[in-house]
Amino acid sequence: MYKIMTAGPTQVRENVRMARSLETTNPDLDVDFCEFYKETCDMLQEMLHSTGTAYILGGEGILGLEAACASLTEPGDRVLVLDNGIFGKGFADFVTMYGGEAVLFTSDYQCPINPDDLRAFLEKDSDFKYATVVHCDTPSGVLNDISKLCPLLAEYGILSVVDSVAGMFGEYVNVDESQIDILCGGSQKALSAPPGLTMLWVSDKAMKAMEDRKTPIASFYANILTFRNYYIDKWFPYTMPISDINGLHVALVNVKADKDMLERHARIAKATRQAVQNAGLKLYLRDGYSNTVTVIEVPQGTTADQILATMCDKYNIMISGCFDVLAGKVIRIGHMGENANVEDMLLTLDAMDKTFAELGVKLACSMKEEFRKLV
Numbered sequence: 169m170y171k172i173m174t175a176g177p178t179q180v181r182e183n184v185r186m187a188r189s190l191e192t193t194n195p196d197l198d199v200d201f202c203e204f205y206k207e208t209c210d211m212l213q214e215m216l217h218s219t220g221t222a223y224i225l226g227g228e229g230i231l232g233l234e235a236a237c238a239s240l241t242e243p244g245d246r247v248l249v250l251d252n253g254i255f256g257k258g259f260a261d262f263v264t265m266y267g268g269e270a271v272l273f274t275s276d277y278q279c280p281i282n283p284d285d286l287r288a289f290l291e292k293d294s295d296f297k298y299a300t301v302v303h304c305d306t307p308s309g310v311l312n313d314i315s316k317l318c319p320l321l322a323e324y325g326i327l328s329v330v331d332s333v334a335g336m337f338g339e340y341v342n343v344d345e346s347q348i349d350i351l352c353g354g355s356q357k358a359l360s361a362p363p364g365l366t367m368l369w370v371s372d373k374a375m376k377a378m379e380d381r382k383t384p385i386a387s388f389y390a391n392i393l394t395f396r397n398y399y400i401d402k403w404f405p406y407t408m409p410i411s412d413i414n415g416l417h418v419a420l421v422n423v424k425a426d427k428d429m430l431e432r433h434a435r436i437a438k439a440t441r442q443a444v445q446n447a448g449l450k451l452y453l454r455d456g457y458s459n460t461v462t463v464i465e466v467p468q469g470t471t472a473d474q475i476l477a478t479m480c481d482k483y484n485i486m487i488s489g490c491f492d493v494l495a496g497k498v499i500r501i502g503h504m505g506e507n508a509n510v511e512d513m514l515l516t517l518d519a520m521d522k523t524f525a526e527l528g529v530k531l532a533c534s535m536k537e538e539f540r541k542l543v
């Protein structure tokens with residue numbers, strides 16, 4: 169077994185694993201499960217400051233992104249896709265798949281979206297039903313300021329769909345203050361439950377937009393409206409993955425009890441970025457670093473595959489490479505959720521120091537020792 173220091177899935181604490189092995193009732197028929205589901209959704213709402221409604225869907229993080237687009241998009245709808253990263257651009261596929269017209273607002277992949285630039289764009293064209301934006305675009309690690317972007321969209325009457333799968337619980341999210349209409353999360357990133365669940369926070373405005381559709385939602389599994397009356401009807405559209413939700417519940421209790429979680433993410437991320445740079449390596453981004461992941465350019469003289477393989481084979485630590493336009497160009501350390509602890513980061517950076525030495529890449533200093541001093 170490798171120690172996983174990847175940009176998600178992350179390490180899972182023992183109490184979460186144990187909760188997933190508990191004996192279970194029939195979640196279709198037992199009203200106790202319905203109460204437990206609602207209680208877990210209420211925790212999600214409270215923890216991210218939402219007065220809308222939270223839902224848990226059985227399916228990995230991607231299901232939430234697709235469900236948001238499937239449920240809002242009607243054929244011919246214009247949708248603004250904020251694109252400064254691979255996941256950001258990817259939303260265009262979901263929009264077009266459900267008959268919408270995706271209009272890209274593309275900006276530099278090495279920086280966060282500048283709200284002033286978006287405002288200038290919206291001044292000229294703001295005829296969009298909704299917009300999509302990624303909070304932390306994990307392949308590059310760029311963090312977009314959703315607390316500015318979403319209120320700006322709301323000012324122009326545009327609903328917002330936010331992918332914070334790799335942001336939430338490692339970065340601050342306030343759904344109501346940021347006026348987010350659909351927030352998408354997943355179980356396997358900073359929340360540190362295993363993959364398998366999507367969480368959605370849906371505003372009343374977004375719910376109304378779905379209810380007011382002229383055409384039916386072209387999906388059953390990705391139809392958010394099928395969940396709307398679950399608590400009144402004591403009925404779910406499909407059998408809920410009760411063991412996954414048992415695990416998620418304990419993961420939420422863990423996060424709730426962890427009072428300096430965000431502060432720790434910030435401290436570890438900052439020390440990591442500084443240590444990497446002091447050693448002479450380059451960060452991919454110029455600005456807007458998420459505290460959940462550090463993305464490092466592959467230095468001359470080696471390859472991402474060599475670095476990752478050496479880390480795994482010799483030191484038993486798995487970090488991430490990348491895909492799409494960043495394939496082979498960067499390596500990523502996921503210091504989010506359970507991974508965000510000093511001890512594991514020391515082990516990881518020590519292994520990276522040794523890996524680079526073995527691959528013939530000279531570092532100006534030990535990243536491990538720099539990190540130890542800085543953190």
Ligand SMILES: *Cc1c(COP(=O)(O)O)cnc(C)c1O
Pocket residue numbers: 176228229230255302304305306331332333334354357
């Ligand atoms: C992890 C992640 C998702 C979920 O997608 P998978 O690739 O299936 O894990 C969605 N959005 C972002 C930004 C993510 O980091």
